[in-house]
Amino acid sequence: xxxxxxxxxxxxSSDMVIRLTRYAQVPMLVGLAxxxxxxxxxxxxxxxxxxxxxxxxxxxxxxLLILNLLDMVFIANLLIMVATNTYNTFLLKKSVHGDDYIQxxxxxxxxxxxxxxxxxxxxSSIHVLSELLEFSQTSPLQVAALFGFHLILLATYVVTxxxxxxx
Numbered sequence: 617x618x619x620x621x622x623x624x625x626x627x628x629s630s631d632m633v634i635r636l637t638r639y640a641q642v643p644m645l646v647g648l649a650x651x652x653x654x655x656x657x658x659x660x661x662x663x664x665x666x667x668x669x670x671x672x673x674x675x676x677x678x679x680l681l682i683l684n685l686l687d688m689v690f691i692a693n694l695l696i697m698v699a700t701n702t703y704n705t706f707l708l709k710k711s712v713h714g715d716d717y718i719q720x721x722x723x724x725x726x727x728x729x730x731x732x733x734x735x736x737x738x739x740s741s742i743h744v745l746s747e748l749l750e751f752s753q754t755s756p757l758q759v760a761a762l763f764g765f766h767l768i769l770l771a772t773y774v775v776t777x778x779x780x781x782x783x
Contacts, residue, residue, distance in 0.1 A: 659692075683749070687742045733769075733772075
């Protein structure tokens with residue numbers, strides 16, 4: 617009988633902890649929004665700088681500019697994915713169906729993890745390609761290290777997503 621009396625108190629205290637944890641995410645969301653504004657400013661500054669110096673007339677520099685802008689777009693998308701997921705977690709309330717809630721949360725987490733890792737691999741690919749195009753400015757050791765890091769990311773993705781055990 618004492619367990620039944622402790623049950624509602626325990627649930628109420630865990631709900632309070634979850635609510636406080638959600639509110640701890642608010643400053644992080646504000647910080648991500650500020651970072652996005654700064655990143656947007658940098659994006660347009662790069663375009664303006666390329667137009668001001670006429671660097672876009674050189675084919676190689678144009679390709680590097682486009683790769684740099686694509687890199688920024690994917691980083692911004694990564695930022696948006698994380699912020700959106702954080703905001704959705706902030707709004708998330710436990711539904712009446714406990715098992716469905718947990719299962720849907722796990723599926724959403726797996727989808728988000730897949731998108732984030734895919735985006736990081738794309739960003740890494742763009743960075744490696746940019747460095748290969750600017751090979752004269754980087755040492756072969758630096759390029760090899762970047763390529764090795766990229767291969768580690770790819771291998772990690774394959775192991776965790778392709779060969780993962782069925783849950």
